[in-house]
Amino acid sequence: MGPLKTLWHRLGSPRWFYGMLAPWQLGFGVAALTLLTIGTTWGLVFAPADYQQGESFRIIYVHVPTVILAQSAYMMLGVAGFVLLVWRMKMADVAMVAIVPFGIAITVLGLFTGAVWGRPTWGTWWEWTDARLVSTLILLFLYFGLYALRQAIPNAESAGRACAVLAIVGLINIPIIKYSVEWWTTLHQGSTFSVTRVSMPMQMWAPLLVNVVGMYCLFGWVITRRMRTEVLRRERDTAWVNDLFGKRL
Amino acid sequence: MNIEAIAEWAAMGRHGLYVWLAYGSSLAVLVGLVLESRWSAARLTREIEADIAAYKESGQS
Numbered sequence: 001m002g003p004l005k006t007l008w009h010r011l012g013s014p015r016w017f018y019g020m021l022a023p024w025q026l027g028f029g030v031a032a033l034t035l036l037t038i039g040t041t042w043g044l045v046f047a048p049a050d051y052q053q054g055e056s057f058r059i060i061y062v063h064v065p066t067v068i069l070a071q072s073a074y075m076m077l078g079v080a081g082f083v084l085l086v087w088r089m090k091m092a093d094v095a096m097v098a099i100v101p102f103g104i105a106i107t108v109l110g111l112f113t114g115a116v117w118g119r120p121t122w123g124t125w126w127e128w129t130d131a132r133l134v135s136t137l138i139l140l141f142l143y144f145g146l147y148a149l150r151q152a153i154p155n156a157e158s159a160g161r162a163c164a165v166l167a168i169v170g171l172i173n174i175p176i177i178k179y180s181v182e183w184w185t186t187l188h189q190g191s192t193f194s195v196t197r198v199s200m201p202m203q204m205w206a207p208l209l210v211n212v213v214g215m216y217c218l219f220g221w222v223i224t225r226r227m228r229t230e231v232l233r234r235e236r237d238t239a240w241v242n243d244l245f246g247k248r249l
Numbered sequence: 250m251n252i253e254a255i256a257e258w259a260a261m262g263r264h265g266l267y268v269w270l271a272y273g274s275s276l277a278v279l280v281g282l283v284l285e286s287r288w289s290a291a292r293l294t295r296e297i298e299a300d301i302a303a304y305k306e307s308g309q310s
Contacts, residue, residue, distance in 0.1 A: 044272070045258070055261035058268050062275040102282065109278045113271045120267050218279065222286055229290045236297050245297050246305075 011091050015240045018231045021224045028220030035214030042207035050204070059117040061208055064193050065215035067110035070139060071174055073103045073219060077146070078171040081164030091227075093160040094234070096167065097150070098226035102219060103143040111136060122187055131180035132188035135173060142170040 010016045043061030050057035077099050084092040114133070115125040127133055146163050153159035181190050191199075193208055235241050261268040 040272070044268075049262070054264060056264035056267050058261070059271040062271050066275065101285075105278055105282045109275055112274055116267050116271045116274075120264050218283075222282060225286045225290060229286070229293055232290075232293055232297065236293075236300070241297060242301055245294070246301050 011089060014090070014231045014235050014238075017091055017094075018228055018235075021228050025221060025224040025228065028217045028224060032214055032217035032221050035210050035217060039207045039210030039214050042210065047204050047207050048201070053121055056117060056120045057204075059113055060193075061211050063110065063113040063117055064208060065211045066106050066113060067136065068193070068212055069215050069219055070103065070107040070110045070136070071177060072216070073099050073106065074139060074142070074167075074170070075174060077103065077167045078174075081167035084160060084164045085168070091231075093164075094227050094230045095223070096146075096160070096163055097230045098223045100143055100146050100150075101226070102222045104140070104147065106219075107136070107140040107143055111140065118187075124187075127187050130187045131184040132177065132186055135177045135180050138173055139177060142166070142173060145170075 010020075040061060043058055047058070047061075049055050077096055080092040080095040080099070083089050084096070111133075114136075118127075119125050146166055149166060150159045150163050153162055180186060181188050193199075193205075193212065199205075232241060259265060259269075
């Protein structure tokens, strides 16, 4: 049996999954705190002001990482939904439960910081005719829909499958968000950030890279923490959970 | 770094309100998300421990 196949079988064990995630949670936590502190300080204090936008451009150091994660988190939801439907892997359902609250929080933040940036830059908080803005709002509604759907279906297994279907169908919105700035003439500018193509001076781009990586680490911390909680919640009446907590008493 | 220099930096040109609103809201939402994740884990741990304690007590009496 290859190492990948071994991993696949181990993922079927909630006990192994719970323990395996502990060091990842710690690592993501330390990395997120370090990177976001460095990136934010660098962006706020040391990066030069933009010659056109002035100081308000500094909002990109929080806006760009949040909207990137809003989309990445949704893509992972879609992948988890696919894995749940095709292979019936329970840990994929656990991942979906963990990702949705993060998605709601980060998308609200992405829309809000975008509006706060738009006001001094475009002269408006919000523009209904802009495809990038509206498709991101739809992303938020998809997250809300996934949250509500799970609450609405009492049977946990049916709820998981229904959420998986909605998550996969909603994936269609991701390329729409990405290419909205190219397909339609919009107020929103084209892509600001790319790892391979540096479209701004290095002193402006580097703190943005640090914050994007830091935000992925924060996502990692929140998801591992919430997945572990969800595993415990589902397994609370089993012997291994009793052994784990019984020892401390 | 003197007080005027810090005040000038904090004013962010004329965009201080927008910059600090964006950073303040981000800090609040992200810290809130982290705390909520920790609290829900701690709450569940307390519930499980209370269950085990109640079970042990019922077994001993």
